[in-house]
Every structure is written in C-alpha cells, then in structure tokens.
Amino acid sequence: MKKTDIKIVDIKKSFDGVDVLKNINLEIKDGEFFSILGPSGCGKTTLLRMIAGFIAPDSGAIYLGDENIVDLAPNKRNVNTIFQKYALFPHLTVYENVAFPLRLKKIDEKTIDSEVKKFIELVDLKEHMNKKPNQLSGGQQQRVSIARALINKPGVLLLDEPLSALDAKLRQNLLIELDNIHDEVGITFIFITHDQQEALSISDRIAVMNKGEVLQVGTPAEVYEAPADTFVADFIGENNFFDGVVTEIFDETYGRIETEKLGNLVFELDKVVKVGDKIRVSIRPEKIRVSKQIPTGLSDKHNTLKVYVDELIYSGFQSKYFVWVDGDKNLLFKAFKQHAVYFDEDDNDTIHWNEDAYISWHADDSFLVEVI
Ligand SMILES: Nc1ncnc2c1ncn2[C@@H]1O[C@H](COP(=O)(O)OP(=O)(O)OP(=O)(O)O)[C@@H](O)[C@H]1O
Numbered sequence: 076m077k078k079t080d081i082k083i084v085d086i087k088k089s090f091d092g093v094d095v096l097k098n099i100n101l102e103i104k105d106g107e108f109f110s111i112l113g114p115s116g117c118g119k120t121t122l123l124r125m126i127a128g129f130i131a132p133d134s135g136a137i138y139l140g141d142e143n144i145v146d147l148a149p150n151k152r153n154v155n156t157i158f159q160k161y162a163l164f165p166h167l168t169v170y171e172n173v174a175f176p177l178r179l180k181k182i183d184e185k186t187i188d189s190e191v192k193k194f195i196e197l198v199d200l201k202e203h204m205n206k207k208p209n210q211l212s213g214g215q216q217q218r219v220s221i222a223r224a225l226i227n228k229p230g231v232l233l234l235d236e237p238l239s240a241l242d243a244k245l246r247q248n249l250l251i252e253l254d255n256i257h258d259e260v261g262i263t264f265i266f267i268t269h270d271q272q273e274a275l276s277i278s279d280r281i282a283v284m285n286k287g288e289v290l291q292v293g294t295p296a297e298v299y300e301a302p303a304d305t306f307v308a309d310f311i312g313e314n315n316f317f318d319g320v321v322t323e324i325f326d327e328t329y330g331r332i333e334t335e336k337l338g339n340l341v342f343e344l345d346k347v348v349k350v351g352d353k354i355r356v357s358i359r360p361e362k363i364r365v366s367k368q369i370p371t372g373l374s375d376k377h378n379t380l381k382v383y384v385d386e387l388i389y390s391g392f393q394s395k396y397f398v399w400v401d402g403d404k405n406l407l408f409k410a411f412k413q414h415a416v417y418f419d420e421d422d423n424d425t426i427h428w429n430e431d432a433y434i435s436w437h438a439d440d441s442f443l444v445e446v447i
C-alpha cells in the first residue's frame with residue numbers, strides 16, 4: 076500500500092442504540108478524488124470525522140498506508156478537514172489565517188511568507204490577502220479554508236460539503252477550482268456531498284451511501300449507467316421503474332417481461348435472470364422519445380406506450396414531460412427532451428398538454444435494476 080492509501084475495514088458505529096454506520100468497507104487510492112454521496116443523515120459526516128479522528132468507531136480499523144490510525148489523535152494523522160462552515164479566525168487577515176498552521180509549528184518567517192503566498196495564489200486570493208473574513212464573499216472565505224488546510228501539506232484532504240453554503244453559480248465555479256487544485260497538489264481528496272450532480276462531475280470514484288451502508292462504489296459513469304439497486308438508480312439522476320415477471324429470454328441479451336398494467340415490455344439483460352423471476356427495470360427520462368403520432372419503423376427491441384400528457388415543463392435547455400399510461404396517475408413516466416418545445420398550434424407533431432401522445436424507447440437504453 077502507498078503511504079496515503081486509505082483502507083476502511085468493517086467500521087461500525089452506533090449512537091444511543093441506533094446503528095449509524097453498519098460495517099463500512101472502503102478503499103481509497105492515493106491521489107484519488109473520492110466522493111461520498113448520500114442523503115441527509117446517512118452517516119457521511121460521521122464517517123469523515125472518524126477518518127479525521129474526532130469520532131472513534133465502535134469496532135473496525137482505518138488504515139492510512141500500512142498503519143491502523145484509529146487510536147491516533149487527530150493532529151497525529153496525516154489528514155486535514157474542511158468543514159461546511161468556514162471556521163476562519165474573524166480578527167485575522169486572509170494572510171494570517173493561512174499562516175496560522177505554520178506559526179503553530181514555529182517555522183521561520185521567510186519560509187512562512189513564501190509558503191503563505193504560494194497557497195494564497197493557488198486559491199486565487201492574491202488581491203484579497205489583507206482583508207478580514209467578513210470582507211470576503213462566501214466562496215472566497217471557503218477558498219481561504221482550502222489554502223489553510225493545504226498549507227500543512229496533508230496526505231489526505233477531507234471536505235465535508237464545503238460548497239453547500241454557496242449559491243448555485245458560485246458552487247459551480249468553486250467546484251471547477253477544487254478540481255484544478257486537486258490536479259495541482261495531487262493529494263487524495265475525500266469529498267462529501269448530497270448533491271449527485273456535484274459528485275458526478277468532479278469525482279474519480281463515488282461511494283453511494285444510504286442508512287449507514289455503502290451501496291455501491293464506482294466511477295460516475297458506473298453508478299449512473301449501472302446502478303447497483305433501486306436506491307442508487309433513483310438517487311442518482313432521475314428514473315422510471317417498472318416491475319414484472321420474466322416471460323422469455325431471446326437473442327441472448329434480451330428479455331421480455333409481463334407487467335401488471337403496461338403489457339409486455341422488452342429489456343436488456345444486464346444481470347442474470349431466468350424465466351419466472353420478478354424483476355425491476357428502469358428507463359431514464361432522457362432516453363425516452365415522446366411523439367404525437369404512433370412511432371413507426373421501430374424494431375422488435377423497442378417499447379411503445381400510449382400516454383396522456385399531464386404536465387409539460389419548458390426549462391430552456393430541455394423540456395420535461397410528465398405522462399400517464401392508461402389514465403392512471405400511478406403509472407407516471409417522466410421523459411426529457413433535449414431542446415425547447417415550440418408551441419405551434421398548426422403543427423401535427425406538436426405535443427400539447429392534456430393530450431394523448433406516445434412514448435418509446437429501445438431495450439438497450441433500459442436497465443435491469445434488480446430481482447425483487
Ligand atoms: N453525536 C451524536 N449523537 C447522536 N446521534 C448522532 C451523533 N452524530 C450523528 N448522529 C446521528 O447519526 C446519523 C448520521 O449523521 P451524519 O451527521 O453522519 O449524517 P450526514 O450523512 O452527514 O447527514 P447530512 O447530509 O445532513 O450532513 C444521524 O441520524 C444523526 O442524527
């Protein structure tokens with residue numbers, strides 16, 4: 076193992092009799108941008124604080140390189156943490172905030188000066204060096220925290236939702252900057268977020284957590300395209316699900332299922348199933364085609380359903396259709412189109428709200444989520 080590889084082995088933690096972390100196992104490689112993604116309360120912060128040393132596990136081990144660090148004090152671990160709140164010293168300038176960790180180490184003034192300037196430059200705050208935190212924007216304050224955490228040259232940087240207090244645009248910018256900083260310093264980043272877009276766009280790998288468990292670890296494309304179960308499929312991106320019984324397997328990679336209310340549908344065999352199994356299949360909204368007329372010329376691997384357009388939401392770069400099958404509100408499908416809807420009354424192909432339409436998709440675009 077490399078000096079800053081992290082290996083989390085059988086970690087368990089309960090608070091007041093409630094299991095908050097249930098047997099967590101993870102391996103994070105040296106230099107990775109690794110995200111931990113999951114809904115509020117699933118145990119992300121607890122796990123991160125355990126790596127930092129602020130919380131002890133009930134059992135299990137955390138290896139940093141070859142050393143089990145669970146009994147080491149936080150300041151003896153080669154890690155540093157950035158929290159959601161900036162936690163800067165209000166009475167100190169940007170320069171002095173960043174210099175603080177080095178002053179504690181009693182390093183000579185000349186080295187401090189050159190290091191502080193280097194890290195202030197890294198986070199692009201040169202012009203704000205002499206300001207106090209209350210004279211900075213939220214994004215700038217968080218950049219001070221990043222510089223201050225990096226100046227100690229930790230092997231691993233732990234980031235607990237560092238962008239969540241910022242507005243959407245700033246978050247986007249700082250996310251790109253974080254990515255650049257990561258490339259530049261080359262150390263391991265463990266980044267916590269409950270924002271799936273953030274995790275998908277920045278991570279080398281993502282661990283998806285729910286209720287104290289890791290459900291899947293994979294690259295952004297893996298967790299999006301091949302979700303391990305219904306929770307992951309639903310939590311990351313948007314999805315439509317349908318359940319049914321496998322009635323036929325054909326052409327080796329395709330199956331047919333009989334659903335209770337949607338008739339027979341074709342799907343791609345991503346997992347091993349047999350005739351008679353009850354399964355759940357998903358199709359992402361952006362993979363569905365909506366048309367006013369019944370689609371023609373489709374292959375036997377396509378599915379087509381007649382629907383009723385309940386809602387049609389124009390949102391600039393895409394339009395969202397919320398449609399029902401068979402007049403049944405419970406059979407809702409979401410379909411996204413990658414361009415604007417033009418409301419041309421005379422056009423036969425224009426899909427209107429409160430009208431019938433058709434949705435269709437190819438079996439290759441669906442995904443067999445799990446046997447249920
Ligand atoms: N010190 C504590 N005492 C009791 N319960 C705790 C303590 N710390 C955390 N918990 C509980 O453990 C669970 C996980 O908390 P944690 O802060 O790890 O969640 P999280 O995934 O970081 O959520 P969020 O996205 O809201 O920050 C929650 O139900 C929380 O109430």
Ligand SMILES: [Mg+2]
Binds near residue numbers: 119121
């Ligand atoms: Mg948290």
